[in-house]
Amino acid sequence: MSKGANVSLTELSEDAGAVVVSLSWSSVSGAGDADVSVLLVDANGKVRSENDFYFYNNPAAADGSVQLLGKTPTDSGEEDRIGVDLTAVPEGVERIVVAASQYGGARFGDLDDLRMTVADRSGEPLVGFSIHDAGVETAFIFGELYRRGEEWKFRAVGQGYETGLAGLATDFGIAVLEDAEDTEATEETAEADKATAVEEPGAVGQAAAAGTGQAGAEAGSDAGGPAGSGAPPAPPEPVAVPAQARGRGPRTTKKKVTLPKVARASLAENDSWHQARLFPVPTLKSDKEREVRATSVLLSVMAQVPEFGRRLTAAFGAPAGRMQTFTEVSLPHGETPRRPDGVIRVERAGKLWTALVETKTNGNPLKAEQVQQYMDIAARRGYEAVITLSNDVALEGAPMVDVKVDGRRKHKVSLWHLSWAEVAHQAQMLIRHEGVGNAAHAWLLQELLEYLRHEQSGCHGFQNMGAAWVPVRKGIEDETLAFDDPRAVEVVESWERLIRQVCLRLGGELGQRALPVQRVRRGSDPRARRTAAAGNLCRDGRLTAELRVDGTSSVIAVTADLRTGKVRTCVDVPAPAGSYPLTTVKRLVRLLAEAPADLHVESLVEGGNGPRGTLERLRPEPGDLLPRGGAALAGFRLSLIKGMGNTRGNTESGFIRSVDDAVDRFHQGVVAHLGPLEARAGRRG
Incomplete structure (x- = not known):
């Protein structure tokens, strides 16, 4: 698409109720990064409250309408994905603005191949937009999803700001609270800085005016966006959000429970005493036992810890909703029924998203014939995905298994791969750095991590350099x-x-x-x-x-x-x-x-x-x-x-x-x- 163009999502796909928005870029030097942000704005072009601004410290909406899925490496750069459930967007929201910003003096002109892509829930790309004129800008609005009657449309915006996140946020009614930049300040000085920090919407607004303009200025026609008529009401009270600063610390979610990195001293008399674990592994004797137990352990924790289950399934196009998981489900397939290792079902607004799961442990390879059967079953039954899980790590351009897709079938099934190393990584990120909803969930994830790390579990990640x-x-x-x-x-x-x-x-x-x-x-x-x-x-x-x-x-x-x-x-x-x-x-x-x-x-x-x-x-x-x-x-x-x-x-x-x-x-x-x-x-x- 060209800058300023728009298109109806419902005309591009029969299943546009939920989409995955991807922002991508590359750099020949390997340096350079950007943070994505999403703003839900009303007919006046402003956020309604602090809950309408999503960024690295506020990555998900409580109603499941927006979920920042994080970055994934690509062959020559990286891609930042956002899950958007359009059926769950509140009525008062007219536009969903997708932006990215840089920090530490970096400019978007330093990055190559700036691109925004919108795909349906199956991962099928619907529309894309590339930015070719980036220069000194430190923030960009890539595009936006907006209502037009009963349908949702996409507009390619490509609006840049030289004033970074501050200028962009101010245009949408958000004030920026500047962080202290002196990392060597004493504890008393840090507390004093926090106590005296003030909102400066006027100063930031002037900085925004020095940039390239207000992205929400286009209004009225389809090409210009929804219009507001008459005198606008008083703007909402500015929302204070942290500014980006050089040398940021780890990204953490507010008000979350994390476990301490250093475990409490053991009360055991000697090393021969082993702490009781929720998921024991010493009795595992065969590969089949390892696969059955690993699948059951993982799927049960995914269902009980919403943050973890959502983290693993969102990248596969699953909606945010009520999740249930099952193991050893019998499904008809010719004369002999098949039993996938697991089934994941997510319910959202009366609709079901279903994925079949095929698991391998202990370095055992996936079997193409077996995965092909599950793809055929999923296509016949209207399921959305087949997820393979093994010790191997997926690579771009090198599929884990070769399967054939019948192009005559209207229903498309997506094939995804997950490694045990990635499962352990996501669990550790949540319980050590980002946090989960309560202490019980943190404990469950810790038990899962202990299980995955045990030498008998067979879930140690990639551990075989191959026959060559x-x-x-x-x-x-x-x-x-x-x-x-x-x-x-x-x-x-x-x-x-x-x-x-x-x-x-x-x-x-x-x-x-x-x-x-x-x-x-x-x-x-x-x-x-x-x-x-x-x-x-x-x-x-x-x-x-x-x-x-x-x-x-x-x-x-x-x-x-x-x-x-x-x-x-x-x-x-x-x-x-x-x-x-x-x-x-x-x-x-x-x-x-x-x-x-x-x-x-x-x-x-x-x-x-x-x-x-x-x-x-x-x-x-x-x-x-x-x-x-x-x-x-x-x-x-x-x-x-x-x-x-x-x-x-x-x-x-x-x-x-x-x-x-x-x-x-x-x-x-x-x-x-x-x-x-x-x-x-x-x-x-």
């Missing part, structure tokens, strides 16, 4: 691997799955999103990219990847050298402009006071590398890092090197465990202690 791993690794060591060996592509796919799982585990621990960085253009063929990576593996014997934690500018590079049997994790730290090299080096060494002694530190100079050494040797003599010959200091490269282990096995105890441990040690021991290298303002004494 051992021969490819041996071929690289012996230098006998052919350049075009197709098994190298299989190893590259397994490596990508491993990195995505590492990101899930790291993000769950930190309470922040951790995403792989893909330095390719959006729309590039993922299979072609993996084929090129396989060629590099055959030539160099290395597997490489990059990942980034939300809220940080550092990109962590991971390299597995199969020839030397070493895993290297590293990060580049730029030197501040205009600073004295020796002062910068000393400050770096101070920041790394708690880092491992075997950390390798290397000076980076323009056009090459400078002096290097271990942190243990550099601590007493930091001047050894200074470039020779007066070369300009560009920054530093910090690296940790770890062995892959002696086993060739495919299990997590070998290579997979080594990579996971290497990233975890590097982030905790190095990245977590890094701060800005800029010298503090002023002088002492």
Whole structure:
């Protein structure tokens, strides 16, 4: 669609009562991020109350009309999705405005491929709109859904603001409460700042006027939006919302229950005493027992903890509503009935959304024939989805199983995949960082997490590098691997799955999103990219990847050298402009006071590398890092090197465990202690 155009959703789909709105962007450097927000506005173009503004601290509407589903990595960037149940939108709401904003001095012109897509509940794209003229704007209204009689329509807006979230929010009757920016303030100063913080709608309104204008100004016709007639009533009382600031902490939902990270001291006499668990696992003997119990445990917790059940199903197009789950349901299929491992049903406004669940544990692969049967059953019975659940991690362009879809059938069934690592990640995010509705729900999630982590559960996530791993690794060591060996592509796919799982585990621990960085253009063929990576593996014997934690500018590079049997994790730290090299080096060494002694530190100079050494040797003599010959200091490269282990096995105890441990040690021991290298303002004494 072009900017300003509009279209009726009911003309595009027979099932437009609920839609999934996606905002996506990419960045060649891997840096850059944006936060989505949704505003429900009335005929006057203003929010009615604080409950009409949804952002990272208020992600879901109580009535289920709006749900921020979070970000998911794509092949060349990331996508932020929003679930909108149009049948549940209150009568007083005329428009649903979808926007995004940046922080910390970033601009939308730094991002590529800005795009908004609207899909129906099955995931079928209905309409899309791309923004091509982004520049210095720090906030954008991508588009809006609006009422026209009894139907809902979509309008491509593309309205930018140079004044960021503050300017955008003020246009819709929202005042911004500025957060304190000094993270080193004392407790008394922080309390004083909170007590004296005031709303400044006038100042923010002037800032908005300096931007590119008010997005709600278009009114009257279909192309211009709903019109208000006569003198407008007095605007509602401004709603105070937190402003975005540099160096935000973890995103947490207000008034939620979270469990402490440090468990209480045990009352057991010795280590042989095991605490009673809600979901015991030591008696599990076979794969079938593991699958049955894991399915029942997961589905029962999903039904009893609404936040968790909604978190897992919203991404699959399920509405927000009353959920019930079932196991070992018998469904007719020819002469022999079939029994899927589970069934999920969600009721909303008298309508049912149903998904069949097929589960695998302990690294067992999904069977295409079995999944095909469930797809056929779901299509005949009018179900919406089939969800596969296993230890494997899904990749774009590499389906977990190949199934055929009968194009002659009017009813479409969506096939989705969920990994056990993602289930554990979502549970940990809720109970450790974001919170759930009450203490009982937090306890249930904790018990689920303990179950998933138990060695007997079989739900440990991706733990098998595949049949091609051992021969490819041996071929690289012996230098006998052919350049075009197709098994190298299989190893590259397994490596990508491993990195995505590492990101899930790291993000769950930190309470922040951790995403792989893909330095390719959006729309590039993922299979072609993996084929090129396989060629590099055959030539160099290395597997490489990059990942980034939300809220940080550092990109962590991971390299597995199969020839030397070493895993290297590293990060580049730029030197501040205009600073004295020796002062910068000393400050770096101070920041790394708690880092491992075997950390390798290397000076980076323009056009090459400078002096290097271990942190243990550099601590007493930091001047050894200074470039020779007066070369300009560009920054530093910090690296940790770890062995892959002696086993060739495919299990997590070998290579997979080594990579996971290497990233975890590097982030905790190095990245977590890094701060800005800029010298503090002023002088002492």
